[in-house]
Amino acid sequence: MPLYRLGPLEYGFPPVTEALTEPNGLLAVGGDLLPERLLLAYRAGIFPWFNPGEPICWWSPDPRCVFFTGDYRPGRSLVKALRKSPFRFSVNQCFTRVMEACAAPRPYADGTWIQPDFIRHYSRLHEQGHAHSVEVWSKAGELVGGIYGINLGRVLFGESMFSRETDASKAAFCYLMQLCRHWDIPLLDGQVENPHLMRLGATLIPRDDFSQRLTMLVERPAPDWRQAPPFSTP
Numbered sequence: 633m634p635l636y637r638l639g640p641l642e643y644g645f646p647p648v649t650e651a652l653t654e655p656n657g658l659l660a661v662g663g664d665l666l667p668e669r670l671l672l673a674y675r676a677g678i679f680p681w682f683n684p685g686e687p688i689c690w691w692s693p694d695p696r697c698v699f700f701t702g703d704y705r706p707g708r709s710l711v712k713a714l715r716k717s718p719f720r721f722s723v724n725q726c727f728t729r730v731m732e733a734c735a736a737p738r739p740y741a742d743g744t745w746i747q748p749d750f751i752r753h754y755s756r757l758h759e760q761g762h763a764h765s766v767e768v769w770s771k772a773g774e775l776v777g778g779i780y781g782i783n784l785g786r787v788l789f790g791e792s793m794f795s796r797e798t799d800a801s802k803a804a805f806c807y808l809m810q811l812c813r814h815w816d817i818p819l820l821d822g823q824v825e826n827p828h829l830m831r832l833g834a835t836l837i838p839r840d841d842f843s844q845r846l847t848m849l850v851e852r853p854a855p856d857w858r859q860a861p862p863f864s865t866p
Contacts, residue, residue, distance in 0.1 A: 636684040638663035638690075645678055648692035648839060652724035657824075660714075664688070665753040672783050674789055675844050676807030677839070679823055681854060684747055696837035697822040697829055699790075701812040704833050710806065711866050719776070719806050721863040727758040730765040734792040746792060754822045757782065764857050766808050778805040781859070783822075785850035788812055789821045805832060807863045815855035819845055827835045 636646045638660050651659040659678060663669055665688065673679060673690060682689040706714070731754060735746035757763035762784065768777035777791035787815025788808070795801035812820055822829045825836060 634795075635639075636660040638688075638801040640664070642674055643669050645673060645690065648677055648843060651692045651694070653694075657691040658689060659692050661687045662691040663690070665695055665749055667753060667756050667762070670753065670757060671692050671762065671784070674784055675846075675850050677821075677843050679789065680750075681745055681747055681824075686711065691823075693824055693838060695836040695840040696839055697825040697834050699809070699820040699822060699829075699832070699834050699835055701809050701818055701820055704734070704809040704813075706802070706806045710799055710802050714803060714806070714865050717865070718771065718797075719800065719803050720771075721864070722767045722769065723811070724758070724764055724857055725767050726775065726782060727763065727765040728755045729775060730780050731755065731792075732768060733775065733778060733794040733796075734780065736794070751796075754780075761854075761857075766804045766811070768804045768807075770797060776800040777804045779808055781808075783817075783852055785853055786817045786852045787819050787821065787846060787849045788817050789823070794822075802832070806866065810864060811860055814861055816836075817855070819849060 634660065636650065645660060648659060648718060665680060678692045680688055681774050682709045696764050729749045731746060735751065747834060754763050763780065763782050765778055765780040770776045776797040777795045778791045779790065779801065781791045782789040792802055794803040
């Protein structure tokens, strides 16, 4: 099956059932990262992911890596660390800084897919109220961890996280899961399976199942992130 190519003025996507099986989930190439296209993609369970120098690639893998937020339980070591109160938490205080930190070089990876275009366009989604961040601060007031994602209706699409201190990204994820439960967001999309997400409690579900849940949940009203409750120590 030939790969679908998006034109510059074409904002529709082919059905996710037309995605390739190898590489798993590759659906289309081309287009741009303008907010209008990104929102249309996420509503359909499609996301962009590509390396520097490559064309924009759009994905919808099968199975899908997700978190059922009501099932999340922080690990014992994280609970022990959080009870020592090493961190302060905030929401949407510095979205672009979180993205830039997620894009920084890491010792376990050769590069990053979070390129300047990603940061610019996702920051626009943040300004429009669709993209959000959770920040973790040290006692000294330094940004040491965070996570960001897209919220449509009652679904959260997790994008990336970073850590500059032990347990900081896990702490950000723990707070994010608290927010999801508080706002009755039952599904957090992890997109693509990896060992780190599976250790955090992710599970794999068929793409058809994910699409059915997504169709219902994105139609519900999104929460007001300006009313985020404070972090509660587990």
